[in-house]
Amino acid sequence: MSPLGLPERRRIVGTSLKCYFSLAQTAEYTRAIASLSPTASALNIDLFFIPDFISISPCATALAHSSVQLGAQDCFWEDRGAYTGEVSPANLAEAGVKIVEVGHAERRQIFRETDKDVALKAAAIVKNGMVPLVCIGEKTHASGPVSAAVGAAITECKPQIKAVMDAVPDDAEVILAYEPVWAIGATQPANADHVVAVVQGLRGLVEGRRGLTRILYGGSAGPGTFIQLKSAVDGLFLGRFAHDINNLERVIQEMGEP
Numbered sequence: 514m515s516p517l518g519l520p521e522r523r524r525i526v527g528t529s530l531k532c533y534f535s536l537a538q539t540a541e542y543t544r545a546i547a548s549l550s551p552t553a554s555a556l557n558i559d560l561f562f563i564p565d566f567i568s569i570s571p572c573a574t575a576l577a578h579s580s581v582q583l584g585a586q587d588c589f590w591e592d593r594g595a596y597t598g599e600v601s602p603a604n605l606a607e608a609g610v611k612i613v614e615v616g617h618a619e620r621r622q623i624f625r626e627t628d629k630d631v632a633l634k635a636a637a638i639v640k641n642g643m644v645p646l647v648c649i650g651e652k653t654h655a656s657g658p659v660s661a662a663v664g665a666a667i668t669e670c671k672p673q674i675k676a677v678m679d680a681v682p683d684d685a686e687v688i689l690a691y692e693p694v695w696a697i698g699a700t701q702p703a704n705a706d707h708v709v710a711v712v713q714g715l716r717g718l719v720e721g722r723r724g725l726t727r728i729l730y731g732g733s734a735g736p737g738t739f740i741q742l743k744s745a746v747d748g749l750f751l752g753r754f755a756h757d758i759n760n761l762e763r764v765i766q767e768m769g770e771p
């Protein structure tokens with residue numbers, strides 16, 4: 514807790530493997546990420562790792578003696594029932610998952626997930642004692658003056674955030690990953706001035722919550738990204754550029770700098 518009685522906002526970094534790796538590659542990567550855990554802990558940084566569903570149980574075993582927080586890429590909003598093919602949040606918690614990602618742009622776009630779906634999932638995640646990592650972001654980069662693009666992004670993110678915050682208790686911990694859709698899978702992250710201004714605006718939307726609310730940036734992030742964003746963000750959500758574990762190590766080191 515901070516001196517004001519607010520939850521402490523430790524820096525946090527992590528990566529999702531999406532659907533990129535085989536089971537064998539994931540197992541090897543898990544061992545590598547576990548080896549970074551003492552460095553992250555020494556630098557007071559939270560480190561999370563989100564493999565595919567099939568790898569969750571073996572990863573939980575492999576990470577048991579590390580401080581790496583295990584994540585899942587999605588879940589359903591019901592714990593039990595006739596929901597063929599869905600993944601129970603209760604089972605994720607039982608498997609040792611601590612963080613569950615919801616509302617990634619790829620799920621919103623390819624699987625037509627709505628803000629309501631994301632909110633139901635976030636509530637189920639909290640109910641099961643885990644932390645929702647909610648992805649938000651604008652679909653396109655508005656042309657024109659910087660302030661117009663920033664305003665448009667905040668306007669588009671606002672209902673995405675509100676749906677979740679209305680569905681979870683005010684004291685629930687939430688991680689927001691600001692990922693401009695147009696910056697995901699790109700060659701470089703979104704412009705730093707844009708991200709800093711948008712995140713400052715998003716911060717205003719969650720001001721006054723009692724629960725710890727950290728805001729990460731994601732979208733082609735890698736070494737060098739955090740340094741440009743650190744006045745605004747609490748950390749990074751990495752994708753492809755963390756596939757090389759040396760890049761993740763560099764990002765952790767950069768995040769450990771004051």
Ligand SMILES: O=C[C@H](O)COP(=O)(O)O
Nearest residue numbers: 697698732733734752753
């Ligand atoms: O889940 C991570 C984000 O979507 C970022 O992915 P990316 O860095 O490969 O663009």
